[in-house]
Amino acid sequence: MTVPGGRISGTRLARLLGEWRRRGARQGSADLAAAIRLLVLDGRLPAGTRLPAERELAEALPVSRTMITAALDQLRAEGLVASRRGAGTWISLPSGTMGITPDTPLVGHSMIDFARAAPPALPGVLTAFDNVRRRLPEQLADHGYYEHGHPDLRARIAARYEMRGVPTTPDQIVVTSGAQHALAMTLRLLTGPGDRVLVEQPSYPNALDAIKAVSAIPVPVAMTDTGWDLPGMAAALRQAAPRMAYVVVDFHNPTAHRLDAEGRVELADIARRARTPLVVDETIVELDLDGDPLDGPPAMAALADDVVITLGSASKSHWGGLRIGWIRASAEVVHRLISTRTALDLGSAVVDQLVLADLLADPDPALRERRAQLAAHRDVLMAGLREHCPTWRFTRPAGGLSVWCELDAPVSTRIAVVAQNHGLRLAPGARFGAHGGFERWLRLPYVQPPDVLRDAVRRLGVVAGSVNGTGLVSEEDIAIPVA
Numbered sequence: 033m034t035v036p037g038g039r040i041s042g043t044r045l046a047r048l049l050g051e052w053r054r055r056g057a058r059q060g061s062a063d064l065a066a067a068i069r070l071l072v073l074d075g076r077l078p079a080g081t082r083l084p085a086e087r088e089l090a091e092a093l094p095v096s097r098t099m100i101t102a103a104l105d106q107l108r109a110e111g112l113v114a115s116r117r118g119a120g121t122w123i124s125l126p127s128g129t130m131g132i133t134p135d136t137p138l139v140g141h142s143m144i145d146f147a148r149a150a151p152p153a154l155p156g157v158l159t160a161f162d163n164v165r166r167r168l169p170e171q172l173a174d175h176g177y178y179e180h181g182h183p184d185l186r187a188r189i190a191a192r193y194e195m196r197g198v199p200t201t202p203d204q205i206v207v208t209s210g211a212q213h214a215l216a217m218t219l220r221l222l223t224g225p226g227d228r229v230l231v232e233q234p235s236y237p238n239a240l241d242a243i244k245a246v247s248a249i250p251v252p253v254a255m256t257d258t259g260w261d262l263p264g265m266a267a268a269l270r271q272a273a274p275r276m277a278y279v280v281v282d283f284h285n286p287t288a289h290r291l292d293a294e295g296r297v298e299l300a301d302i303a304r305r306a307r308t309p310l311v312v313d314e315t316i317v318e319l320d321l322d323g324d325p326l327d328g329p330p331a332m333a334a335l336a337d338d339v340v341i342t343l344g345s346a347s348k349s350h351w352g353g354l355r356i357g358w359i360r361a362s363a364e365v366v367h368r369l370i371s372t373r374t375a376l377d378l379g380s381a382v383v384d385q386l387v388l389a390d391l392l393a394d395p396d397p398a399l400r401e402r403r404a405q406l407a408a409h410r411d412v413l414m415a416g417l418r419e420h421c422p423t424w425r426f427t428r429p430a431g432g433l434s435v436w437c438e439l440d441a442p443v444s445t446r447i448a449v450v451a452q453n454h455g456l457r458l459a460p461g462a463r464f465g466a467h468g469g470f471e472r473w474l475r476l477p478y479v480q481p482p483d484v485l486r487d488a489v490r491r492l493g494v495v496a497g498s499v500n501g502t503g504l505v506s507e508e509d510i511a512i513p514v515a
């Protein structure tokens with residue numbers, strides 16, 4: 033049973049839906065049903081969300097009331113929405129009938145997850161678990177609660193900063209359950225409802241969600257074709273007076289841009305003058321595919337330790353399933369973070385922390401392996417794109433996990449909707465905008481093995497052709513089995 037929860041307005045649903053309609057399509061109701069289904073599968077319309085009245089939605093989209101009724105009838109028949117007289121209509125997830133949800137394990141499934149830019153674990157992670165298992169008895173004799181993080185891991189994380197030229201002591205580190213948790217903790221410390229937070233436009237979708245979840249207001253500053261609009265950011269800091277700025281200056285998600293050393297000095301200066309804390313997400317910093325992360329431009333913390341709070345993570349370098357991230361800040365900020373943490377959780381899992389500590393004892397071999405693997409996958413994806421989507425434009429990413437691809441028409445959402453029927457899960461460009469948009473863009477990750485990447489891009493070419501009405505789509509191509 034699904035319990036009706038919060039209500040979404042017609043305007044907000046229209047914004048989430050983006051450009052859902054195929055141009056010239058007759059079957060508008062099928063398109064609308066497919067677009068709502070995508071939002072549900074993506075977790076963006078959670079079960080229980082009450083939908084606006086049909087008339088309100090028809091006005092917001094704007095389409096005929098008959099089309100809305102037909103789309104909802106279709107979703108009702110699938111069990112994806114439920115209605116009751118007096119209670120309205122809401123999203124419903126009947127157990128066992130949903131097929132793929134965002135966290136359904138996709139191993140052995142014919143649905144390819146091209147929405148998540150998260151690589152599988154390196155083999156060394158298993159070895160690290162074995163090493164930790166042997167040392168576990170001494171840990172088990174202890175209480176296991178470490179609000180700041182296990183001392184062994186805090187020391188290793190601090191040592192990695194030292195290697196990168198950022199003087200750091202273990203008491204400047206708080207271990208968290210991933211960088212997303214680290215951001216949520218930082219937002220709780222620095223912002224309150226109605227406060228503004230400067231973000232890059234486009235930005236990492238889950239960060240945008242975290243900002244909205246604390247009722248803060250994202251203030252987007254558009255990126256340029258080559259990176260950051262630093263004068264634009266300075267003006268936004270002056271005019272909007274945000275409580276903090278959230279930036280990803282290393283292999284930015286999703287554009288893969290990297291801010292150069294000169295830009296970093298300028299950004300540090302801008303933040304300092306505006307007295308705005310700069311929350312720098314370094315989740316992807318180790319994934320320098322063309323160079324060595326230890327030779328990269330200086331870390332923001334090395335340039336402006338007084339205004340920078342750094343977020344880090346083992347998710348992309350080692351494994352997302354560890355769910356270990358961290359915050360690097362001044363000892364005073366660490367103290368304040370911990371005093372707000374205990375209302376939320378009492379520390380991260382000790383075994384996972386020890387596994388990462390083991391991996392960080394000699395981090396370079398594993399990180400080299402990760403970079404080599406991703407660099408090879410990047411080349412496979414780019415070759416596939418050139419073959420199957422030859423009119424799309426992209427720049428070869430120097431690091432990170434994905435290609436930010438410019439389409440020939442504003443059809444990103446349409447492509448993501450249709451791709452589901454071809455066994456491909458995509459994150460439409462609109463996910464990366466503070467208020468939607470980016471219909472000309474798709475983020476395509478290269479984290480899967482080469483044969484899966486090739487298959488995914490082939491499917492993508494078929495989908496793009498069918499959406500644009502330009503591609504050569506054979507019956508055989510369309511009949512990709514979806515379990």
Ligand SMILES: Cc1ncc(COP(=O)(O)O)c(C=O)c1O
Pocket residue numbers: 149209210211212213236280285313315316344345346347352356357
């Ligand atoms: C920029 C950025 N920040 C944070 C995260 C989430 O990291 P974690 O798995 O450590 O919560 C990701 C994951 O894709 C990311 O790309």
